[in-house]
Amino acid sequence: MTSLLDFKLRRAQLLVHQDFAGALAKLKLRPAEFSVLAMIAKYPGQKQTTIADKLGIKRANFVFLMDGIEARGLAVRHKDKSDRRSHSLYLTEEGVNFVERMVALWQDHENRIVATLGGPENRDQLLHLLDRLLSFGNEEGESDAAGS
Amino acid sequence: MTSLLDFKLRRAQLLVHQDFAGALAKLKLRPAEFSVLAMIAKYPGQKQTTIADKLGIKRANFVFLMDGIEARGLAVRHKDKSDRRSHSLYLTEEGVNFVERMVALWQDHENRIVATLGGPENRDQLLHLLDRLLSFGNEEGESDAAGS
DNA sequence: TATTGTTATACTCTATAACTATA
């Protein structure tokens, strides 16, 4: 054989994901919920489909993800006034506090991963390579999920 | 925010995986089946649980994966003579031919990915970083799924 | 007619518990 990039990618992703999920478990939060809250925090007032698209989540599946978040009082859906079909998403006051705590947990996780990788230079190198892979299907510059 | 390694890893893995799955679809083969056949080709005569462990597949889930492979005549289970509880796995003659074709498809896939990454040096760099990540949970030297 | 949010549904992967036959 040879490298089997696919399998190494999958297993590495799984390990990182499990560490991330384990960290978020302290807040009874799953990674998908983390990403939704982070996205609303970054783009408050966006409608559901826009947020779902940015995260690569089908709008049908987004609904009950958002149901849970709203039921916990972390974010709310507002009927958009100019287009009453749309729901604009906002963090609640409690949601803002929650996001702060969840980001701290994420930071701990990130530090563990960076240490495993052997330093921030290696993290940047990995991110660079992943960006190249992400330009595979879509040559447009749409993707987000990472920030500045 | 900052990097969100977890999400980039997941999305990159998904893209690579989909390209791989698409390539294997020509043989009506799924990535998991590819990995099983590749593992049997590399370690013929190993028992089911050993192969499953190497691939990180629960033995319960391995059973009907192997059922499909055996039903297609690509590999067989032999009762081990010294321990009649165990099933030793071997490729059939047809399986050997099949593996040759599937490896060719995998090679095409790998070439596409390497091109996207910007050359073999970048592939090696990525593999190196993934290996570091894979040493996260298990500090023992057990993992395989990649070869020489 | 098309779009937003929604419901229902299905398919794949993965995980666990319990059974059987052997050891």
Add this chain to the structure above:
DNA sequence: TATAGTTATAGAGTATAACAATA
């Protein structure tokens, strides 16, 4: 009693189709 293979089942995550309200 412990282990290998098996069966059944349940839970995530993801995908599609169809509907109501609105555009």
